[in-house]
Amino acid sequence: MSSRISYAFFFVFLLLAGALGALYYVKGEWNPPTLSVTPDQSTAGASTVFTVTAADADSGLRLLHVTATQNGNTIDIVKKDLPEGTRDLTETFSLPKSISNGAVTLAVTVKDASWHRLGHGNRADFKRDMTVDSKPPVVSVLSGQHNVNQGGTGLLVYSTDEELGKSGVRMGKHFFPGYPYQPGKYLCFFAIPYNADVKALTPALVASDLAGNEVSIGFFFNPRVKAFKHDSINVSDNFLQSKMGQFTQYYPDQTQPIDIFLKVNSELRAKNVGYLLQLGRDTVPQKLWDGPFIRLPNSAPMAGFADNRTYMHGGQAVDNQTHLGVDLASLAASPVPAGNTGRVVLAEFMGIYGNVVVLDHGFGVQSLYSHLSEIHVHKGETVQRGQIIGKTGATGMAGGDHLHFGMLVSGLEVQPIEWWDPHWIKDNITSKLQ
Numbered sequence: 001m002s003s004r005i006s007y008a009f010f011f012v013f014l015l016l017a018g019a020l021g022a023l024y025y026v027k028g029e030w031n032p033p034t035l036s037v038t039p040d041q042s043t044a045g046a047s048t049v050f051t052v053t054a055a056d057a058d059s060g061l062r063l064l065h066v067t068a069t070q071n072g073n074t075i076d077i078v079k080k081d082l083p084e085g086t087r088d089l090t091e092t093f094s095l096p097k098s099i100s101n102g103a104v105t106l107a108v109t110v111k112d113a114s115w116h117r118l119g120h121g122n123r124a125d126f127k128r129d130m131t132v133d134s135k136p137p138v139v140s141v142l143s144g145q146h147n148v149n150q151g152g153t154g155l156l157v158y159s160t161d162e163e164l165g166k167s168g169v170r171m172g173k174h175f176f177p178g179y180p181y182q183p184g185k186y187l188c189f190f191a192i193p194y195n196a197d198v199k200a201l202t203p204a205l206v207a208s209d210l211a212g213n214e215v216s217i218g219f220f221f222n223p224r225v226k227a228f229k230h231d232s233i234n235v236s237d238n239f240l241q242s243k244m245g246q247f248t249q250y251y252p253d254q255t256q257p258i259d260i261f262l263k264v265n266s267e268l269r270a271k272n273v274g275y276l277l278q279l280g281r282d283t284v285p286q287k288l289w290d291g292p293f294i295r296l297p298n299s300a301p302m303a304g305f306a307d308n309r310t311y312m313h314g315g316q317a318v319d320n321q322t323h324l325g326v327d328l329a330s331l332a333a334s335p336v337p338a339g340n341t342g343r344v345v346l347a348e349f350m351g352i353y354g355n356v357v358v359l360d361h362g363f364g365v366q367s368l369y370s371h372l373s374e375i376h377v378h379k380g381e382t383v384q385r386g387q388i389i390g391k392t393g394a395t396g397m398a399g400g401d402h403l404h405f406g407m408l409v410s411g412l413e414v415q416p417i418e419w420w421d422p423h424w425i426k427d428n429i430t431s432k433l434q
């Protein structure tokens with residue numbers, strides 16, 4: 001062999017080695033993939049859905065392997081090769097049916113496409129020892145009678161053999177959350193919405209344990225149908241001229257006062273009611289209140305709960321809405337006492353309610369004070385029963401100085417009269433909590 005040929009071979013060898021080295025440099029990175037598994041809990045059931053999230057920005061993901069090990073047997077739940085160039089991965093899985101109640105070890109491994117580790121790639125591992133529970137909780141209703149008025153409130157007390165993740169009363173399309181009350185005991189304030197088809201209601205206590213096993217049971221329920229008043233309200237030009245200015249901020253494109261009124265009375269009202277539903281979750285699992293709620297002293301009722309109102313303008317019916325509180329009139333700028341001890345969860349101007357204060361009394365029970373001329377409390381503050389929280393006024397959608405008082409159960413407006421009545425409170429609440 002001539003030396004010229006061996007030089008040529010050597011040159012080709014150098015080229016190949018260089019190409020391989022460059023390829024190895026690109027394909028052979030040392031960064032392991034990222035890996036996380038949710039939910040982060042040590043108990044799981046048949047309905048628990050786990051989510052694996054993994055990523056590898058360099059060479060990409062190559063393999064996902066999920067196993068469950070119980071009593072020395074390892075079962076593959078997911079084992080798959082991933083297509084080249086997979087940078088991100090989200091995969092869901094549940095435990096296989098062959099896994100029985102008891103201890104199990106969940107293991108997840110992902111590997112990337114790096115050529116390192118003799119072509120096995122970089123890996124990330126996740127391991128968790130868990131308890132499998134596929135048995136629903138055993139729930140017993142402890143409270144006996146549930147005589148509930150349409151638009152009114154009921155209280156359910158129940159016990160359970162294990163800790164609950166979520167529980168409460170399902171009433172039509174509404175769900176009222178329950179809260180832990182004493183060891184092994186829960187309670188739930190619920191309501192019949194004023195506009196419910198009462199005869200068709202079949203409320204249920206729904207409870208699920210920490211592993212997500214759910215049970216739904218009925219309970220003794222005696223609903224009482226109530227008829228509500230119908231009322232007609234004249235929307236005068238005078239009213240529109242004096243009141244609509246405060247709402248132009250919400251509807252800058254509307255120029256006619258009656259158009260602003262119609263927007264405010266329907267759209268803004270619905271938005272405000274929706275906000276109160278959310279605010280109902282801002283509650284503490286504690287009964288902060290005691291005794292009947294205080295009614296504005298020396299006041300006359302002007303409008304009732306769930307009055308159906310037709311709004312007249314220029315001799316024509318222009319709107320129809322339901323009034324979800326009680327209007328109480330006293331002297332102008334009368335001091336307004338807190339109905340009961342609670343926590344201020346809202347103290348600001350809010351749409352149709354004007355200057356409004358909402359107090360949380362715990363377990364989802366809240367009271368509302370609207371159209372105030374002055375607010376004397378701040379969000380987050382604790383107020384005592386009878387403490388002055390502001391003064392009556394006519395802010396928001398109010399024709400004259402009065403207090404619009406509301407009671408809410410998990411954000412849904414309910415009949416306030418019940419909460420002023422010491423007999424109703426004793427029969428329907430305190431007697432069930434002893």
Ligand SMILES: [Zn+2]
Pocket residue numbers: 303323325326327403404405
């Ligand atoms: Zn009112």
